[in-house]
Amino acid sequence: MIIFLLSVLGLAIIFALIRGFKGPTASDRIVALDNITTIVTAGLVLLGLYFERYIYVDVSLIYAVLGFVGVLTLARYMEGGL
Amino acid sequence: MSRFLFTFIILFLIWLGFTTSLATSELITGAVISLIITSFVYKTFTDYGMKFFSPMRVAYIIQYLIVFLIALIKANLDVARRVVDPKLPINPGIVKYDTKLKSRTAKVILANSITLTPGTLTVDIIDDALYIHWIDVTSKDPDVIYREIGESFEKILRKIFQ
Amino acid sequence: MILETIGYIIISIGAIFLFLGAFGIFRMPDIYSRMQAGTKATTLGAMGVVFGVGLVQPEWFWKTFIIVLFIAISNPISSHALARGSYKIGIKPFTKKEGLDDLDGVYEAEEEK
């Protein structure tokens, strides 16, 4: 069951990666990166459930707290601020 | 003083969530770290302070969360329908939305909520105007825009942040 | 046992929404519409998956709750910043009719002030 759900998430990441390689402008690629980070956050929690180890949830917590900082920096650069 | 206490309580709750343990050493460390951070940021963290925790406000916040969750689920069904449909039924455009809210915190919460609800994405806030990318523009009339996009949120937010 | 079943159902719904979000990014015609699909569907999807795991393993509940909270706060902020940045470097939204872009020329007027 968990393996099937993980493969659904893997398929989602592959779609986002295709957009990342194809996307005409830099913004499209950043959107793809943002989405990959969010999907990975969910996927790591799911993997933690599969291995049944509590410490694994912490990695996901780091992604949830810090994952948007990189995207925010890139967005501020594009806008000319920073 | 009341702002100081408010910031401290919020930070300490976040610490409890991060550690998820009630051991004495963890609690003391958390309290000390929260105090240090609070003494630096309490002036900019909030404009309201402890009076934010009045029972009426808490009730309104819970009501807001329920309205928001329903809108979020509706938004996702809407997005799913549009994405799966082979004809791609969209008619996008950017519209101007005039908010009547005054508080900065309320504006930010309104913008975030609008981003997560059906077919709308906040692009920018300039003074009292929110510029919103709407995936299916049905009308350019400001009253219709106000009613369709944010009226249900704004009513409750005005009660919370008055 | 009942809690576990409900948890797995919520996880499955979340996974489906995550997939639809990524598919939307792949399919939509311009950056703003992509962001719409991306932000909304991935936010609810990730929230659903993480919350469902919290229901399946009740002793993890508080930590998963914190993760859900942070996803709900941080995701719209990053997409908002990205939309604003894209508009400022001059990416026009895709429209089917003329005159649907109210933000056109607003930044230039701000500059002159």
Add this chain to the structure above:
Amino acid sequence: MTWLAVLVALLIVVMVAAALYSVVQKDLILAVIGTSVISVVLSVLFYLLQAPDVALTEAAIGVALSTIIFVIAIKKTDRYEE
């Protein structure tokens, strides 16, 4: 066990592709996005190889810190490589 080996192999393929992409790219912002993807995949790999503490560090540094430093460096110099 086998699906884990397949997953690791797939992740390594994605990582090598992203690394090549960011080396070849002339637009340095796109190269930074490529390195971001590398660090996300790398942290998932560490996670799968039973090293959650390393994955934690990689997530924090790769997603947030190194992106910020690269973007500031690009801001101070040029965006396009000659």
